[in-house]
Amino acid sequence: MALDLMKEKGTPLEQQKFDWRDIVQVPTSKLDDDAFTRVRIILMNGIESEALRFQHACARVNKELQPALARVRRIEQHQQTMINWLLPADLSPLETTIGFEQVAIEVTASVAQHEPDPYLAQVYRFGLLEDFDHLYRFSALMDRVTGADANNILQCYTDILPGRPTSLEHRAPEDDLRECYDRKTAQPISKLNAGTIMAGENQTHDYYMTIGPMFADPVARQLYAEIASIEEQHVTQYESIIDPEETWLEKWLMHEATEIYNYYSCLAYETNPRVKAIWDRMLAYELGHLHYVMDVFRKFEKRDLSEFIPASLPEPIEYRSHRNFVRKVLKEEVSFRAQGKEIGKKPETSASRSYREQMNSKGSPSEMIAAGYKWKPGTELAEETPDIKKLEKRVA
Amino acid sequence: MKSREMPERRAEVTEAELFFNRTGIMANPDLGAELLQGAKKTIPSSESDGKQVDANRADYLNEGLPIGSPPVIVINDQQGEEALAADADRMSVLLDKLGERLAFERQGTRLYEAFIQKLEQIASEESAGPSSEDLRHICEEELEHFKVLQKAISGIGGDATVETPSADVVGVLSYGIMQIVSDPRTTIPQTLQAILSAELADNDGWQMLKELAGQLGFSDLETKCEKAFEEEQEHLENVRGWLSEITLSEGVGEERIPEPKTHRRSAKRLKRSAEPRSSKRTKNVRRKSTKKRK
Numbered sequence: 001m002a003l004d005l006m007k008e009k010g011t012p013l014e015q016q017k018f019d020w021r022d023i024v025q026v027p028t029s030k031l032d033d034d035a036f037t038r039v040r041i042i043l044m045n046g047i048e049s050e051a052l053r054f055q056h057a058c059a060r061v062n063k064e065l066q067p068a069l070a071r072v073r074r075i076e077q078h079q080q081t082m083i084n085w086l087l088p089a090d091l092s093p094l095e096t097t098i099g100f101e102q103v104a105i106e107v108t109a110s111v112a113q114h115e116p117d118p119y120l121a122q123v124y125r126f127g128l129l130e131d132f133d134h135l136y137r138f139s140a141l142m143d144r145v146t147g148a149d150a151n152n153i154l155q156c157y158t159d160i161l162p163g164r165p166t167s168l169e170h171r172a173p174e175d176d177l178r179e180c181y182d183r184k185t186a187q188p189i190s191k192l193n194a195g196t197i198m199a200g201e202n203q204t205h206d207y208y209m210t211i212g213p214m215f216a217d218p219v220a221r222q223l224y225a226e227i228a229s230i231e232e233q234h235v236t237q238y239e240s241i242i243d244p245e246e247t248w249l250e251k252w253l254m255h256e257a258t259e260i261y262n263y264y265s266c267l268a269y270e271t272n273p274r275v276k277a278i279w280d281r282m283l284a285y286e287l288g289h290l291h292y293v294m295d296v297f298r299k300f301e302k303r304d305l306s307e308f309i310p311a312s313l314p315e316p317i318e319y320r321s322h323r324n325f326v327r328k329v330l331k332e333e334v335s336f337r338a339q340g341k342e343i344g345k346k347p348e349t350s351a352s353r354s355y356r357e358q359m360n361s362k363g364s365p366s367e368m369i370a371a372g373y374k375w376k377p378g379t380e381l382a383e384e385t386p387d388i389k390k391l392e393k394r395v396a
Numbered sequence: 397m398k399s400r401e402m403p404e405r406r407a408e409v410t411e412a413e414l415f416f417n418r419t420g421i422m423a424n425p426d427l428g429a430e431l432l433q434g435a436k437k438t439i440p441s442s443e444s445d446g447k448q449v450d451a452n453r454a455d456y457l458n459e460g461l462p463i464g465s466p467p468v469i470v471i472n473d474q475q476g477e478e479a480l481a482a483d484a485d486r487m488s489v490l491l492d493k494l495g496e497r498l499a500f501e502r503q504g505t506r507l508y509e510a511f512i513q514k515l516e517q518i519a520s521e522e523s524a525g526p527s528s529e530d531l532r533h534i535c536e537e538e539l540e541h542f543k544v545l546q547k548a549i550s551g552i553g554g555d556a557t558v559e560t561p562s563a564d565v566v567g568v569l570s571y572g573i574m575q576i577v578s579d580p581r582t583t584i585p586q587t588l589q590a591i592l593s594a595e596l597a598d599n600d601g602w603q604m605l606k607e608l609a610g611q612l613g614f615s616d617l618e619t620k621c622e623k624a625f626e627e628e629q630e631h632l633e634n635v636r637g638w639l640s641e642i643t644l645s646e647g648v649g650e651e652r653i654p655e656p657k658t659h660r661r662s663a664k665r666l667k668r669s670a671e672p673r674s675s676k677r678t679k680n681v682r683r684k685s686t687k688k689r690k
Contacts (some may be wrong), residue, residue, distance in 0.1 A: 026456060031559060032462025090463060090568050145510070146574055147503035148567065152559040216579035217510075378557045381502055384542055385550035387471055389559075 003264055003313045005090040005257065006306075010287020013071065018078045023272070027088035030095070033272055035102065035155040036319045040266045041086045041275070042096075043196075044101045044282075046203030047262050048080035050195070053202065054255050058248050065248070072098035072289050079282055086275065094146065094220075097138050098153040100204050104131035105158055107200060109322035111193045112329075114315065117197045120190055123178050123241060124197065125329050126343045127234050127338060132326060133163030134227050135367075140370035143379045145217055151377065157321040160375035164334050166366035169230045170359045172351035175338045176236040183243035183250070188310035191242075195258035196317070198238035205231035222365035229359075249297045250308060256290040257309060325388075399630055464561045467491040469553040487552070490612055493605050494549050496558030501542035501596060503570055506595065508535035510577050511587055518584070524641045526634070534631050541624045548617050566601075570594060585646070588639040595632040602628050 028037055033392060055073040059066045087096065112124035139150035139160045150160055181190050202287030205228055246254065263283035270276040294305060339346040374379070377388055406502035438522040466488035471688045519525065549556040559567075576582050576590035 021452075021455070024459050026459045029461070029464050031561065031564060088463075090564050092567070092571060145506060145578060147506035148499075149557060149559075151557065212589075216575040218580055287451075378546065379502060381505055381539060381542060382546060382556070385546060385556060387550050387555070 003260070004311065005260065005287070005290065005309055005313065006311065009291050010284040010289075011281075012288050013292050016075050016285050016288060018082070023078055023082045024085050025221050025278075028086050028272065028275065030088050030091050030153075033275075035099075035153065035157055036106075036269065037275055038087070038099050038153075039093075039103045039106060040270065040279075040319065041083055042099050042203075043107060043200055044262060044266060044279075045080060045084040046103075047259055048076055048083060048201045049194065049203050050199030050204070051076045051255055051259060052080065054251065058252060062248055063298070065252075065296070068292070069252075072292065075285065075289070079285065082278065083282070086278075094138065094142050095153050095201060097208070097211070098135065098150045100143065100207060101131055101135035101138060101155055102158050103200060104128075104204065105326065106319070106322055107170060107317060108197055109325050109329075111197055113322070113325060114318075115190060115193050116187050117181065117190050119179060120181065120193070120241060122343050123237065124193070125333055126338065127197070127201075128326065129163040129330060129334055129336075130166070130169050130230060130234070131163075132159075132161070132330070133166050133169070134230070135373075136160055136162050136373070137166055137223060137227065137366045137370050139375060140373040141220055141223055143373070143375075144369065145220060147379060147381070149377070149379050150375070157323075159323055159326065161330070162370075163330060164336075166227060166230060167360055167364035168356070169233070170352075170356040171233060171338060172349060172355045173236065175349055175352045176233045177240045177341060178237055178343075179341050180241050180243045183246045183308070186243070186396050188308070189314040191254055191308070192258050192261045192314065194238060194242050195254060196262060197234065198242065199258075201234040201238055203229055207233055219356075219365055219369050223369055226359075226365045241357070245297040247301065249293075249301055251268060252293055253290070253297060253305070253309060256286060256291055256293050257267065259286040260290060261313050262317070264313055265319070268316040269319040413664070453501065457630045462561065463564055464559075467495060467554055467558045467560050470555045473553070486612055490552070490608060490614070491549060491554045491558075491562040492562045493601075493608055494545055494554070495556075495558055496566050497601055497605055498545040498549065498556065498564035499563035500566050500570070500594075500601060500623060501538050501545060503567070503574065504538040504594060504598065505535055505542060507574060507577050507591065508532075508538060513540075514577075514580070514587060515584065524645045525588070525638045530634065530638075532574065534634075537627050541627070544620050544624065548620065552614070552617075566597070569597070585639060585642045588635060588642070592632075592635050592639055595628065595635050599625070599628050599632050 021145060028041065030038075033102065039100075052073055055069045055076070059069045059073075063071075091099070108124050108128045108131065112121050112128060115121040135150075135158065142148050142150050154160070181194065183191075208224050208228035208231060212221060212228060215221050260283065263279050263286055265277065266279040267283055270279055290309075297303075297305065336344055337346055337348045339349055340351075376382055376384075410689055417423070468484065468491070469487055483645070512528050512535065515526065515531060516528050517624055546556045573590045573594050577587050582590075602621055602625040606625055607623055609615075609617040
């Protein structure tokens with residue numbers, strides 16, 4: 001399904017309407033809906049959250065754009081609510097966390113494989129192994145404190161294994177900054193990828209900062225403190241790969257294009273018909289936003305839009321298990337470290353080593369909670385039943 | 397350089413001021429009076445007899461979408477396809493309830509592990525309340541119950557790793573219990589209060605499961621449920637007894653507590669208590685309430 005961004009006008013802004021009953025739909029099912037439906041809901045909440053964040057930042061320094069930004073942002077906010085409220089109330093904060101890390105792993109894995117710029121692809125693979133380890137730590141927390149099995153959320157799509165150890169992810173700030181793409185030469189997919197992953201990580205950081213203090217267990221509180229700190233590092237990393245020379249209006253257009261690309265990807269893969277209808281509607285709304293912003297752009301900048309708006313969208317993000325790819329990256333790159341803007345088998349800077357030593361000086365929550373942890377079906381407490389033994393033989 | 401002028405500081409806050417419950421209106425009578433005065437002048441922005449709220453909720457109720465689907469038999473080597481199909485609803489109910497119990501026992505094991513750690517850190521050598529051996533015994537039985545249920549589910553062709561709708565519901569119900577038990581600020585009696593809620597639910601759960609297994613003709617399972625139910629009754633009685641002892645001891649003074657009832661002890665437990673204690677309690681004084689009476 002090709003989508004021509006210049007021709008498809010979507011829903012005009014004045015027809016983009018909501019009411020409270022419309023916004024607050026019956027949520028999805030934690031038990032019955034496919035894990036990737038939840039992944040898409042979480043990601044799209046992050047994409048809309050980023051839209052609001054950007055549009056507020058833009059408004060603070062561009063008075064003449066404030067009315068247009070306020071108009072579009074109001075709609076984005078209601079879209080965000082509609083999407084985020086699809087998550088059900090029986091999905092606990094820790095279960096939602098497992099969902100967040102699944103988003104980070106599977107979406108970043110898809111992005112890394114389709115990123116044409118080898119340097120940027122390396123940046124995504126680097127972050128991927130860190131989020132992968134976060135999933136392992138949170139799964140250990142879930143098992144050992146609440147007695148629950150993280151695979152009930154992951155639905156077998158994503159491995160629960162150690163990645164690059166969280167305790168080793170703490171770096172000096174300068175070792176989180178990367179080279180950015182060149183706005184004039186980068187392929188559209190590179191810009192869409194960067195916007196997508198940055199949005200996901202920023203949302204994850206904000207979420208852990210919100211729920212961390214809701215846990216009574218002190219080790220849980222410390223684990224969230226530790227991993228939230230890494231997520232902030234990730235936001236710094238992904239933000240830095242975006243060309244800061246893009247003008248505000250160019251960035252606004254790229255944000256709208258990123259939203260379109262993501263709704264288009266969700267629509268391509270969605271299995272729940274109710275949710276699919278929402279993706280379809282939101283895609284039409286975002287096309288409306290894009291054309292609205294194009295008109296704003298034409299008033300203020302005299303550049304050809306085709307310089308940076310792609311004629312058609314790249315292939316959608318692949319919402320499927322990327323197990324084999326992740327295991328390959330794990331095997332080949334878990335020992336990679338960052339030294340300034342470079343990633344690879346390099347010694348780290350003394351700044352990063354000192355910083356890490358300081359942060360871990362009274363112990364590492366991520367090491368503590370997952371000491372000796374190996375995921376088992378039904379949790380560590382479970383015995384291996386005959387049906388599980390038979391399952392193992394399928395891949396032996 | 398001139399030093400910055402600082403606002404006049406009030407005297408250091410006393411311990412009584414730090415540890416004072418401020419939530420009631422009488423904690424601040426002057427401000428409370430102003431609050432009441434303002435509230436009495438309230439003119440609500442809309443009048444309603446609550447029917448609008450009910451209608452709003454009814455709309456969602458009428459959508460009829462469930463929390464999730466019941467579990468099904470995944471490995472069928474016991475009956476033909478037709479018999480399985482005819483039996484599907486009854487088996488789903490059984491699997492749902494088995495899954496609920498399993499999730500509860502598994503979480504219960506983790507709750508008692510956390511409780512044991514708390515007890516060993518903060519309990520004194522005084523006699524009121526449980527010993528760590530008492531809790532360990534319960535913890536081991538919770539784990540045993542979990543394993544029995546695992547085998548039972550897998551034995552009838554179900555998937556013991558499924559989170560059933562009833563398991564999901566009890567997970568939400570017991571979230572608060574987990575928070576209380578794992579909170580380092582909660583006392584032993586507060587933790588016991590939370591555990592009591594868990595044991596009450598657990599008792600009813602096993603009783604229902606036993607009846608269901610019996611009605612559906614699973615006599616072996618019914619026997620296992622009967623045994624687990626007896627053990628859970630012992631847990632409940634003991635937890636109740638400990639909580640009562642401690643509460644009365646704190647409330648009325650130890651000298652006025654009636655002679656404690658002898659808690660039912662299984663033969664296993666009696667044998668254990670005759671063995672020398674392997675864990676030592678710390679000599680930390682049990683955390684007392686820091687509330688100062690005015």
